[in-house]
Amino acid sequence: xxxxxxxxxxxxxxxxxxxxxxxxxxxxxGNWSGKTVGNASGIMKYKNxxxxxxxxxxxxxxxxxxxxxxxAVDCLKxxxxxxxxxxxxxxxxxxxxILASEITKLCTNVIVCVNLLDEAExxxxxxxxxxxxxxxxxxxxxxxxxxxxxxxxxxxxxxSYNKKCGCCCCxxxxxxxxxxxxxxxxINNKDRKIDRILTSRIFGxxxxxxxxxxxxxxxIWGANYPSGILSHFFGRxxxxxxxxxxxxxxLIRGLLIEGVFRTLSxxxxxxxxxxxxxxxxxxxxxxxxxxxxxAFNMDHIFKKANAHSKMILSMxxxxxxxxxxxxxxxxxxxxxxRLIAIITNNxxxxxxxxxxxxxxxxxxxxxxxxxxxxxxxxxxxxILSGVLITFIVSYILSxxxxxGEQSSFVLELPPYRAPQPMAIIRRSIRERIVYVLFRAVAVxxxxxxxxxxxxxxxxxxxxxxxxxxxFLDPFxxxxxxxxYILTAFIIGMPANEIVIPIVLMCYTRSxxxxxxxxxxxxxxxxxxxxxxxxxxxxxMIFSLNHFxxxxxxxxxxxxxxxxxxxxxxxxIPTGVGIILCIAANxxxxxx
Ligand SMILES: Nc1nc2c(ncn2[C@@H]2O[C@H](COP(=O)(O)OP(=O)(O)OP(=O)(O)O)[C@@H](O)[C@H]2O)c(=O)[nH]1
Ligand SMILES: [Mg+2]
Numbered sequence: 078x079x080x081x082x083x084x085x086x087x088x089x090x091x092x093x094x095x096x097x098x099x100x101x102x103x104x105x106x107g108n109w110s111g112k113t114v115g116n117a118s119g120i121m122k123y124k125n126x127x128x129x130x131x132x133x134x135x136x137x138x139x140x141x142x143x144x145x146x147x148x149a150v151d152c153l154k155x156x157x158x159x160x161x162x163x164x165x166x167x168x169x170x171x172x173x174x175i176l177a178s179e180i181t182k183l184c185t186n187v188i189v190c191v192n193l194l195d196e197a198e199x200x201x202x203x204x205x206x207x208x209x210x211x212x213x214x215x216x217x218x219x220x221x222x223x224x225x226x227x228x229x230x231x232x233x234x235x236x237s238y239n240k241k242c243g244c245c246c247c248x249x250x251x252x253x254x255x256x257x258x259x260x261x262x263x264i265n266n267k268d269r270k271i272d273r274i275l276t277s278r279i280f281g282x283x284x285x286x287x288x289x290x291x292x293x294x295x296x297i298w299g300a301n302y303p304s305g306i307l308s309h310f311f312g313r314x315x316x317x318x319x320x321x322x323x324x325x326x327x328l329i330r331g332l333l334i335e336g337v338f339r340t341l342s343x344x345x346x347x348x349x350x351x352x353x354x355x356x357x358x359x360x361x362x363x364x365x366x367x368x369x370x371x372a373f374n375m376d377h378i379f380k381k382a383n384a385h386s387k388m389i390l391s392m393x394x395x396x397x398x399x400x401x402x403x404x405x406x407x408x409x410x411x412x413x414x415r416l417i418a419i420i421t422n423n424x425x426x427x428x429x430x431x432x433x434x435x436x437x438x439x440x441x442x443x444x445x446x447x448x449x450x451x452x453x454x455x456x457x458x459x460i461l462s463g464v465l466i467t468f469i470v471s472y473i474l475s476x477x478x479x480x481g482e483q484s485s486f487v488l489e490l491p492p493y494r495a496p497q498p499m500a501i502i503r504r505s506i507r508e509r510i511v512y513v514l515f516r517a518v519a520v521x522x523x524x525x526x527x528x529x530x531x532x533x534x535x536x537x538x539x540x541x542x543x544x545x546x547x548f549l550d551p552f553x554x555x556x557x558x559x560x561y562i563l564t565a566f567i568i569g570m571p572a573n574e575i576v577i578p579i580v581l582m583c584y585t586r587s588x589x590x591x592x593x594x595x596x597x598x599x600x601x602x603x604x605x606x607x608x609x610x611x612x613x614x615x616x617m618i619f620s621l622n623h624f625x626x627x628x629x630x631x632x633x634x635x636x637x638x639x640x641x642x643x644x645x646x647x648x649i650p651t652g653v654g655i656i657l658c659i660a661a662n663x664x665x666x667x668x
Contacts, residue, residue, distance in 0.1 A: 079120075079127055079128065079129050080128050080129070080159035080160070081128075081129045081131065081157055081158050081159050081160075082121075082128050082129065082130045082131070082158065082159060082160045082161075082162060082235055083131050083133060083152065083153060083158045083160075083161045083162065084096055084130065084131065084132050084133060084162050084164055085133050085136065085149060085153055085161060085162070085163055085164070085176075085180065086135060086136075086163055086164035086165060086166075086173070086176065087135055087136070087137060087165075087166060087169075087172065087173050087176055088110030088111055088134075088135025088136075088137075088489065089108070089109065089110045089112075089135060089166070089489065089491050090135065090164045090165060090166040090173065090192055090193070091164060091166070091192040091193055091220075091222045091223070092113065092132055092133070092135065092164045093105065093106045093112065093113055093117075093132050094106050094192075094222040094223055095162075095164060095190065095192065095220065095222045095228070095231070096117070096119065096130055096132035098222055098225060098228045099119075099121045099130050099228065099231070099232065099235075100119030100120060100121050100130050101119070102117070102119040103504075103507055103508075104117050104132055105508075107360070107363040107364055107368075108363065108364050108365065108366040108368075108491050108493075108494050109363070109366065109368045109369045109390065109489075109491055110135060110369070110408075110489045110491065111134075111135065111145070111387070111390060111405070111408035112405075113132055113133070113134045113135065113145075114134050114144075114145040114404055114405055114407040114408060115134065115145065115148060115404070115407070116131050116132070116133055116134075116148060116149070116152055117131065117132045118130065118131045118132075119132075121232065121235070123232045123233075123235070123236050124236055126236060128159075128235055128236075131152065131158075133148070133149035133152055133153070134146060134148060134149045134407075135149070136149045136150060136176065137172075137176065137487075138175070138176060138179060139153070139154075139176075139179050139180070139183065142410045143407060143408055143409060143410040144407040144415070145407040145408055153180070153184075154183075158184075158186065159186065159238075160186050160187075160188065160235060160238050161180065161184055161186055161187045161188075162187075162188055162189075162190055162231070162235070163176070163177045163180055163181075163187060163188075163189045163190065164190045164192050165177055165189060165190065165191050165192065166192060166193050167191050167192065167193045167194045167196070167197035167202060167204055167219075168193055168196050168197045168200055168202060168492065170191075170202075170204065170253055170256075170257050171249075171250075171253045171257070174249040174252050174253050175249040177189055177213060177249070178213070178245050178247070178248065178249045178252065181213055181214065181215055181244065181245040182244060182245055185241040185243075185244070186238075186241060187215050188215055188216045188217070188218065188234055188235075188238065189209070189210070189213055189215055189216070189217045189218070190217075190218045190219075190220055190227075190231060191204055191206065191209070191217060191218070191219050191220065192220045192221070192222050193221070193222075194219050194220065194221050194226075194227075195221040195223070195224065195226075196492065196494075200259070200260075201259055201260030202257065202258070202259040202260075203257075203258050203259075204219070204256060204257055204258075205255075205256045205257075205258075206219050208255060208256045209252065209256040212245070212247050212251075212252045212255060212256065213245050213247075213252065214243035214244065214245050215243075215245070216234055216238075218230050218231045218234055223497070267493075268492050268493055271493060272370070272490065275367070275370050276370050276373050276374055276490075281370075281373075281374035282374055282375075285371055285374055286457070286461075288362070288367075289457055289460065290453050290454065290457045291453075292355065292358045292359065292362075293355075293435075293453040293456050293457055294449055294450055294453035295354065295358060296351050296354045296355040296358070296435065296453075297351070297435055297438075297439060297449045297452045297453050297456070298449040299350070299354045300350035300351040300353075300354055300435065300596070301350075301439065301449075301595050301596050301597070302595070303350040303353075304346050304347060304350045304593075304595070304596050305593060305594040305595045305596070305598075307342075307345060307346035307349070307350070308342070308346040308347075308592045308593050308594075309592050309594065310346075311338075311342030311345070311346060311592070312342075312592025313592075314338075314342075315334060315338060315339060315342065318334050318338065319334060322334065331529060331533060332526055332529050332530070333526075335529060336525045336526045336528060336529025336530070337522045337523075337525040337526050337529075338525075339525060339582065339585070340521050340522065340524060340525025340528065340575065340578050340579070340582055341517050341518070341521055341522055341525065343521075343577075343578035343581055343582065344513075344516075344517040344521040344574055344575060344578050345513075345514070345517055347432065347436055347577060347578060347581075347596070347599075348428075348429065348432040348433075348513060348517075348574045348577075348578070349432075349510065349513050349514075351431070351432045351435045351436075352428055352431070352432055352509050352510070352513055353505070353509065353510055355431070356397065356505050356508075356509045357501050357502060357505040359396070359397075360496070360501045360504060360505060361496045361501060363393075364494060364496035364497070364501065365493055365494065365495075365496055366490070366491045366492065366493045366494055368389075368390060368393050369390070369488060369489065369490050369491060370490065371389055371393070372386045372387060372389035372390055372488055373386075373488060373490060375389050376488075378468070379468075379471075380483065381468075381472075382467075382468040382469075382471045382472040382475070383471065383472060383475035383476065383483055384414065384417055384418070384467075384468070384471040384472075384475065385409050385411065385414040385415075385417075385418065385483075385484065385486065386488065387408055387409050387418075387486060387488065388406070388409065388414075388417070388418040388421075388467075388471075390405065390408065391403070391405040391406045391408075391409070391418050391422060392422065392425045392464070392467065393425075395422045395423070395425035395427060396425050396426065396427070396431065397427065397428060397509075398427050398428060399422050399423055399425065399427045399625055399626070399629040400626075400628045400629045400631075400632040402422040402425060402427075403419050403422050403629060403632045403633055403636055404632060404636065406418040406419050406422070406636070407636075410484055410486060411481065411482075411484040413475070413479045413480075413481040414475075414481075414483075414484060416474075416479055416637065416642060417471050417474050417475060417479055419633055419636060419637060419642070419646065420470070420474065420642065420645055420646045420649055421466075421467045421470050421471055421474075422625075422629075423624075423625045423629065423646065423650045424463040424464075424466045424467045424470070424621065424622065424650065425460075425463055425464075425467075426459070426460065426463060426620070426621055427573060427626075427629075428509070428512075428513065428573070428574065429572060429573030429574035429575070429576070429626075430573045430576075430620050430621065432574070432577075433573070433576060433577045433616075433617075433620050434456050434459050434617055434620060434621070435452070435456055435596075436577055436596055436599070437577075437613050437616055437617050437620075438452045438455040438456050438459075438613075438617070439452050439596040439597055440596060440597055440599050440600040440603060440613065441600060441610050441613040442455060448597075459617055459621055462621065463621050463622075466622065466653060470649060470653070513574065516572050516574055517574070520571045520572040520574070520575060521572070521574065521575045521578065524568060524569070524571070524572075524575045524579060525578075525582065527568065528542070528568065528579055528582050528583065529582075531545070532582075532583070542561075542564070542583065545560070545564050546559070546560030546561045546563075546564050546583070547560055548560070549563045549564060549567075555659055555662065556615055556619065556655060556658035556659055556662060557611050557612060557614070557615030557616075557658050557659075557661060557662030557665070558612060558615055558616060558619065558658070559606075559607065559612070561580060561583040561584070561606075562580055562612075562616055562619075564579075564583070565577075565579035565580045565583065566619065566620075566623060569626075570624065570626060570627055571626065571627045571628075572626055572627075572628075573620075573626050576620065581599070581602065584602055584603070584605075584606045585602070610665075611661075611662060611665045611666065614661060614665065615658045615661055615662055618654065618657050618658050618661055619654045619655075619658050621654070622650050622651075622653045622654030622657060623650055623651050623654045624647045624650060624651045625646060625647065625650070629646075630643060630646070630647065633646045
């Protein structure tokens with residue numbers, strides 16, 4: 078039978094980094110506590126033998142508080158493990174050793190891995206590994222997991238492990254005093270100086286906004302040209318395909334080329350470039366350790382809305398994917414606050430909606446100097462409005478249906494760590510670009526076929542798409558949209574990436590446009606179909622505030638285990654979106 082090995086330890090000690098090094102998998106890593114919120118397993122192959130390695134969420138003690146900690150402790154206590162590897166952070170062994178000694182008292186199949194030794198060395202901390210092993214009565218392996226040092230030794234130890242360890246009878250404090258030597262002058266001085274600025278009451282929030290705006294500006298400025306190039310490239314391929322299959326039947330020419338291929342090429346050329354630029358930049362902040370600082374800066378504002386400031390971390394995850402954002406709320410200890418975080422996560426634009434916002438702002442803010450700066454400011458304002466709506470909805474929920482005591486919690490500020498550029502690029506390609514391309518094939522391609530069929534199947538000389546759009550049109554107009562836009566939001570429910578490409582597909586039939594040289598050129602197509610700046614603003618508002626995509630809804634159902642809260646997560650953002658769109662439409666028309 079395959080032997081099971083568990084990786085446990087305090088949060089942010091490098092468990093997932095070690096897991097990835099042992100198994101070759103790609104678990105999410107980053108410099109903040111609480112990234113791994115569920116057990117993840119992978120196979121380690123070593124000397125013709127296989128071991129099942131499980132990466133557990135971080136825990137501080139064997140008394141769990143939050144959902145993710147409960148999962149880890151349950152797994153640890155279940156007794157399924159052949160071996161437990163306790164991963165310790167060498168830079169804060171005083172605290173990490175408390176858990177290690179607790180586990181060695183409870184279990185006899187333990188080895189200890191002292192990780193982050195490179196950082197400890199820089200901070201003037203040295204660890205007597207032999208003495209630590211003797212006091213803990215277990216084997217201790219020193220590692221620098223990020224650079225792969227010590228991983229082979231750890232594999233060898235897992236492979237050859239056969240004898241039980243003794244029961245540790247020293248206190249964590251005693252072990253720490255005997256095995257760890259530190260030069261107090263070096264510790265944390267640099268980090269504290271940086272924190273004094275980045276988390277200061279005066280500069281903290283302005284610096285945060287400036288950073289967000291800068292990242293968006295780089296994204297917008299950089300995405301325009303690749304979008305045009307990709308569109309041109311796909312346009313040429315489409316022309317070639319249409320000529321090549323000139324005599325083929327309508328299914329190949331129409332359904333496959335004008336339907337499936339064209340939607341795919343829209344998704345890739347309009348949606349991919351902003352994501353390919355934004356997410357590596359965002360990952361730099363994540364690896365640097367800036368995300369918990371954002372939560373720290375926002376803490377007092379969140380408290381006013383009776384919300385948990387760890388919500389900021391799940392909101393940041395929601396910026397990439399709302400389903401991931403919903404899962405990451407497991408780090409929130411209180412059930413009611415977690416529910417609030419789940420319901421409001423959708424107000425953070427995910428990959429797909431984020432690119433839609435950039436595209437719409439780019440299309441309608443043109444002319445004059447500093448266009449990309451203006452567009453960046455508009456998208457920043459859109460994201461901030463999402464944060465504001467999160468506050469308002471959290472406040473209302475926490476004072477009505479989800480009333481309860483506000484919980485206290487520990488938010489760790491990790492040390493600043495230099496990001497690794499190559500690792501970030503590799504991760505962005507794997508987690509974002511491949512993900513978008515996969516979604517393009519899995520969701521956009523079938524949606525393209527559906528749209529083409531709706532556009533080409535007629536009843537009484539009117540296409541099915543026109544029927545649906547006409548039916549929705551009066552209500553959509555009240556919201557400042559049109560029937561086609563609302564239809565695209567409904568058909569785009571499986572994935573937000575396809576909403577704008579569907580709108581474009583609906584309009585291209587009349588104009589025949591299949592390629593563009595820059596994002597702003599798309600404005601011509603939209604204006605020709607009756608769009609004004611009011612339509613763009615209302616579409617942006619509805620894009621930011623509408624029902625979660627199908628994957629997010631399924632995740633909400635799984636995480637809450639309740640149909641009632643899943644329906645609430647659908648109705649609340651959609652209701653907010655409809656009200657805001659109608660209000661914006663009326664006000665802007667009066668101006
Ligand atoms: N300098 C240095 N950084 C490391 C080392 N090991 C991990 N890291 C970094 O430490 C951070 C945390 O690593 P993770 O593997 O995500 O930690 P984790 O224990 O899985 O964290 P949670 O899942 O949140 O509990 C990441 O930024 C890693 O790149 C190391 O040996 N040296
Ligand atoms: Mg982890």
